[in-house]
Amino acid sequence: MKIALLQCNAVTGDVVGNVERIAAAAREAAAAGVDLCVTPELALVGPEPGSYARMVDFADGCGRGLDLLAEAVRDAPPLLVGAPVRSVYARGLLSNAAVLCRDGQWQVTSRKVGVGGMSKEGRVFELGLSCGILTLGGWRLGIALCDGEADGESPFWEIQYASGHNPLMEMIQRGVDAIVHMSATPFCRGAQELIEHRLSHVAARHHVHLFSVNLAGGFDSGVYGGQSVAFDPTGQLLARGRAFEEEVLVVDTAAGAGDIHPSCACAEESMWRALTLGVRDFVGKCHAEKAIVGLSGGMDSALVCAVAAEALGPENVLGVLMPSPYSSEGSVTDARALAENLGVRTVTLPIEPVMRAFADTLRPGLGLFPEPAGGDTTFENVQARIRGVLLSSLANRARALVLNTGNKSEAAVGYSTLYGDTVGALGVIADLTKTEVYAVARWFNTARGEELIPRAIFDKAPSAELRPGQKDSDSLPPYDVLDPALQHLLSPDPHGLPLSPVEQDVRARMFAAEFKRRQEPPALYLSDMPFGGGWQVPMSGRYRMPR
Structure with a gap:
């Protein structure tokens, strides 16, 4: 199989523009003779749509965008695109989904697996659903939408629900030949090596090909570093996309080959x-x-x-x-x-x-005021x-x-x-x-x-x-x-x-x-604990612990 990882730079909310960007990348991949194109998650609408997703015309607009995209890539290879779709289970919520565009039509193939809770996604997207499987050209592809888990807390690759359900093992037990990982993982210094090690381990442990595609671009505080990767069933790296750049990364599993662009030489770079x-x-x-x-x-x-x-x-x-x-x-x-x-x-x-x-x-x-003593x-x-x-x-x-x-x-x-x-x-x-x-x-x-x-x-x-x-x-x-x-x-x-x-x-x-x-400008996040990101401290609190 020849698969193209479309390492794109989506603009959040710009469904019209993102359709054009994805279609252009898919046409470029078609010229390389690929069998399947894959975008990162939420590529249709861009990362972290937030309250955009609460707008009354958002869901319908995404649906119309998928109609336009399916028609635009009618003559191109099948395309898996990350997009929000209406939930079939929870009224008023959306699914963060993988959608297959083929022959001018589209259908939902997989929905994001998550752990729920009070995350920003949990307020708009339903969480905790199973991954899907796509059969294409004799291959059974397990489709997973999830972050790269740079923080080491892996909510997908190691998740075990109280019911005993494990989405990764469910895919493996259903006999997949490869896992297609659609990600939107922001850059965090020092994390790329950890992410690649984890994905390589999954591929080797379960003896499957693994294709992981990531966004490349800046969005508010987040910077998405690209570096999409592919591994063979031994965990050997087959391909790596460019760092911090858009790219159509083609991976040929028959030849066991793809471009391997270098990672940054050091943390400072x-x-x-x-x-x-x-x-x-x-x-x-x-x-x-x-x-x-x-x-x-x-x-x-x-x-x-x-x-x-x-x-x-x-x-x-x-x-x-x-x-x-x-x-x-x-x-x-x-x-x-x-x-x-x-x-x-x-x-x-x-x-x-x-x-x-x-x-x-x-x-x-x-x-009117005395000069402060200090x-x-x-x-x-x-x-x-x-x-x-x-x-x-x-x-x-x-x-x-x-x-x-x-x-x-x-x-x-x-x-x-x-x-x-x-x-x-x-x-x-x-x-x-x-x-x-x-x-x-x-x-x-x-x-x-x-x-x-x-x-x-x-x-x-x-x-x-x-x-x-x-x-x-x-x-x-x-x-x-x-x-x-x-x-x-x-x-x-x-x-x-x-x-x-x-x-x-x-x-x-x-x-x-x-x-x-709280009153300073938004920051570009590069660390695992930026102020304004995971760091949350009360403004009017008083931290005093008994000794």
Whole structure:
């Protein structure tokens, strides 16, 4: 059998456009003489449709989309497409289904297996149904829709219901020759190797071919990394799709062959490619072309600017320098050198006159309150808020999006100013710790073979330059202490030894800063525990445990 894995980049909600994209990929696969084409799950409507699925015309629109797609691929090989369809069991719910388009008609072949509960899917899609089997060209294909289970909690490959029902074993016992795995698994750093190991194990253990197709594209916070894979019945890798790119991946089981594209060489490369894809698709799918980045001369804004230039083209990025009286000359020259290296235009807007105007305007109001005993940060925060206003105003005129430059270490402990350095449409590096920011920046320079991010930016001590001589370390533990503590606290299973004093301090700050994080821009998720993803902490709670 020749099977084509259509590693597509769907736009959520754009059924009309997705039909065209899938049909074009299917026609490309037909030219290669394939017997079957397979898309990722929900390819017809895009990943995580959320409340789109509650709209009164959603289900009918998906049905009409399937009619159009079936007609468009009438002369192409059979196509398995992931799509929402009406449930036949639960009134008002949908099924996340695999639909077979053949000879101008379509029919549901399989429905997603899940464990139910309070997941986002569980509110719109029915869960817990069995997988289907498709007979084609003498092959019996078991069709499974499920995520790749990068977190290791496998709700499909190892699920065992209380009734004793096991969907995987049910397929195997029914005598399948292959498993077709339709997935929409977001990128998570370090997870691809685990996913491939698990799928290889399933293929070898049950002596079946296994074809797994994944999305490739950015959707809000999620970045889908592609890298669809195929394994033979010994668990040997037959094919792997390109990372972070659309592709029609053809696998020939008779020849035991397919293209095996390399995985990313290191974690830093995978993070860089996830960031650039996430920015490119977020900006493009929000119907924009240009981005604005505030350049401080520091590492965070340098990396975000480099990502934006790569993702959108340097001609579509504007770097904005907003020096205050406390900005060092080096920070200004470093920011300009970075922009020149990247080919990005800049504009310089000194904020000292606006600072004076704010001070004059605020004086009557501030006089009503005594100065805080621990020191007053009012005018430090004013600087950040002035910069936020300037960036937002330029974005209005340019019809551009502001890319936020905050990192995960700062967000964790609330080291940011609301309505100031938290402004922006997207938190590009908001799921990277400060340590990871430097690591990706070093990789970028090495991969490009030149110091596009100037050496001076690496060498200087991190600082927001809000007052003379100010450094991040005045308010925070050193990042080489803070980041390991943060990683321990956010790990999937943080149990074990008692928390160290540093970890206790970081946790207290982290809980206290939740109200800030809820008001920050959406982040590109790259880790297994991003803020705003699996992390959920009450804003008004108080964590106190008896000892």
